[in-house]
Amino acid sequence: MTHNELLALAAHLHVMIRRKIGRITDPEWMVSNPDYAREIIRLARGDSSAELAEAVNRFEQALFSQPKTMAHKPLLEQIKENLARPAAADASSRYIGHLR
Amino acid sequence: MLPRLPAFAAVLLRTGLAPVLVFSTAQASGPVVVPASQISAGDTAWLMMATALVLLMTLPGLALFYAGMVRKKNVLATLSQAVAICALVSVLWVVVGYSLAFTPGSPWLGSLDRWMLEGLIYFKEAGQLSVHPLMPTVPESVFALFQLTFAIITPALICGAFAERMRFSALLCFMTLWSLLVYAPVAHWVWEPGGWLAGMGALDFAGGTVVHINAGAAGLMAAYMLGRRQGWGQEAFIPHNLGLTMVGAALLWVGWFGFNAGSAGAADGRAGMALLVTHLAAATGALGWMLAEWLVRGRPSMLGLCSGAVAGLVAITPASGFVAVNGALLIGLAAGVACYWGATGLKRLLGADDSLDVWGVHGIGGLVGALLTGVFARKEIGGVTADLATQAIAAGAVFAYSLLASAIILKLVDLIVGLRVPEDEELLGLDLSQHGERLD
Numbered sequence: 001m002t003h004n005e006l007l008a009l010a011a012h013l014h015v016m017i018r019r020k021i022g023r024i025t026d027p028e029w030m031v032s033n034p035d036y037a038r039e040i041i042r043l044a045r046g047d048s049s050a051e052l053a054e055a056v057n058r059f060e061q062a063l064f065s066q067p068k069t070m071a072h073k074p075l076l077e078q079i080k081e082n083l084a085r086p087a088a089a090d091a092s093s094r095y096i097g098h099l100r
Numbered sequence: 101m102l103p104r105l106p107a108f109a110a111v112l113l114r115t116g117l118a119p120v121l122v123f124s125t126a127q128a129s130g131p132v133v134v135p136a137s138q139i140s141a142g143d144t145a146w147l148m149m150a151t152a153l154v155l156l157m158t159l160p161g162l163a164l165f166y167a168g169m170v171r172k173k174n175v176l177a178t179l180s181q182a183v184a185i186c187a188l189v190s191v192l193w194v195v196v197g198y199s200l201a202f203t204p205g206s207p208w209l210g211s212l213d214r215w216m217l218e219g220l221i222y223f224k225e226a227g228q229l230s231v232h233p234l235m236p237t238v239p240e241s242v243f244a245l246f247q248l249t250f251a252i253i254t255p256a257l258i259c260g261a262f263a264e265r266m267r268f269s270a271l272l273c274f275m276t277l278w279s280l281l282v283y284a285p286v287a288h289w290v291w292e293p294g295g296w297l298a299g300m301g302a303l304d305f306a307g308g309t310v311v312h313i314n315a316g317a318a319g320l321m322a323a324y325m326l327g328r329r330q331g332w333g334q335e336a337f338i339p340h341n342l343g344l345t346m347v348g349a350a351l352l353w354v355g356w357f358g359f360n361a362g363s364a365g366a367a368d369g370r371a372g373m374a375l376l377v378t379h380l381a382a383a384t385g386a387l388g389w390m391l392a393e394w395l396v397r398g399r400p401s402m403l404g405l406c407s408g409a410v411a412g413l414v415a416i417t418p419a420s421g422f423v424a425v426n427g428a429l430l431i432g433l434a435a436g437v438a439c440y441w442g443a444t445g446l447k448r449l450l451g452a453d454d455s456l457d458v459w460g461v462h463g464i465g466g467l468v469g470a471l472l473t474g475v476f477a478r479k480e481i482g483g484v485t486a487d488l489a490t491q492a493i494a495a496g497a498v499f500a501y502s503l504l505a506s507a508i509i510l511k512l513v514d515l516i517v518g519l520r521v522p523e524d525e526e527l528l529g530l531d532l533s534q535h536g537e538r539l540d
Contacts, residue, residue: 003448004397014334028333082398097333099169100407100443100457 153358173529308418316463385412388436
């Protein structure tokens with residue numbers, strides 16, 4: 001999984017947490033600091049929302065499971081995944097920390 | 101009475117020996133006075149049109165391009181910045197900027213001999229007028245105004261880097277100093293025949309180095325020194341209206357014909373080639389960015405297409421009078437891909453909140469163009485040979501000088517008026533806090 005994709009999931013989680021719990025988080029920091037990410041995951045799991053739980057699970061799985069194989073995905077496979085990804089997948093991270 | 105001419109020039113003019121001035125003043129910093137018959141109507145008409153096109157790039161082209169990308173609360177402030185810079189730089193240029201940039205002086209800076217456009221003349225009855233040696237078939241009044249439009253758009257480009265957080269008063273101070281201490285010297289280095297980079301053989305047909313690397317480096321430094329906007333990296337900064345950005349990009353694309361083909365200084369075959377390669381590079385720039393974004397992100401965005409076109413236009417700028425069609429296609433394509441990286445991957449690496457990607461698009465595009473000019477320039481088109489190492493030195497020198505000088509100017513302005521608006525005013529938006537207006 002690319003940094004962009006991970007950031008997209010973190011940003012999605014960030015939006016969910018802000019909506020459901022009213023807390024502001026830092027998506028960039030969630031991606032780069034595992035301790036911070038764990039704390040945010042713990043915080044999010046305290047809420048009963050199914051939508052939030054799904055966002056947490058996706059982010060946790062992406063960040064902590066099989067990082068090596070994900071980082072070394074063949075280029076063609078990576079491109080295929082990018083092309084197949086639904087538009088909504090990165091809509092939540094659009095314009096967070098970057099414009100283009 | 102010939103108040104603006106040096107005494108000896110006035111005497112020659114009165115005695116009918118003015119053509120001698122063409123030779124006698126070419127070595128000095130005075131005007132070059134020629135008979136009206138030397139002026140080409142076709143060249144002059146084209147340069148007047150090109151001047152209007154380049155001004156159109158800033159007002160409203162760049163203004164709309166930027167205004168569409170900022171949040172709604174900062175749209176009017178962004179538009180105001182472009183108008184203010186246009187007015188401010190116009191006055192500065194006439195008073196001293198033109199003299200600093202386009203008189204011989206030293207290899208580093210022009211002289212002050214031509215402040216207030218001293219020596220710029222047009223005498224209808226005598227059939228005499230002044231020209232600049234760089235465009236000898238066009239009245240100097242047109243040359244000076246054409247160059248002014250470049251002097252306007254360059255600082256206006258920088259505004260994108262510190263969008264949504266700079267004080268308006270600080271912007272005016274910064275732009276005043278930057279125009280005189282950075283833009284004018286760099287234009288002199290590269291374009292005035294006595295400039296040190298021109299002397300080395302550095303090629304920059306229409307401003308890839310003078311305008312784009314220069315503005316990109318200043319923008320990068322400004323982004324660092326002003327710091328990130330509140331909430332950057334944590335919340336989405338939704339662009340107000342990307343439709344405006346598309347209109348702005350289209351105006352830039354059209355206006356760029358004046359920028360590049362006008363830099364030929366004549367309505368001739370070279371201008372025609374510049375026009376052709378400019379359009380092609382914009383096209384491949386848009387396609388290059390689109391392709392890169394599609395592969396990396398899974399979909400091509402409208403903003404990406406517009407940005408890619410601008411990237412291609414930026415990169416072809418230094419090369420436009422020197423390259424053929426194949427060179428233009430490749431330069432545009434390379435710039436589209438490189439600038440996509442510049443505005444995404446590199447931006448992440450640098451960590452600066454360069455709000456509208458001035459460095460990513462103009463800095464990187466300018467570098468790509470400057471270097472590839474050294475690769476693709478053809479002697480049969482430009483009449484000169486290019487050297488990649490010389491191009492790299494010129495690009496590096498301008499980048500380093502702009503970065504350093506901009507840092508000093510920004511520090512100075514910060515000490516005098518403060519660069520950044522207070523936190524509450526930033527949250528309120530610059531439209532209301534700086535200008536007392538708002539969009540509904």
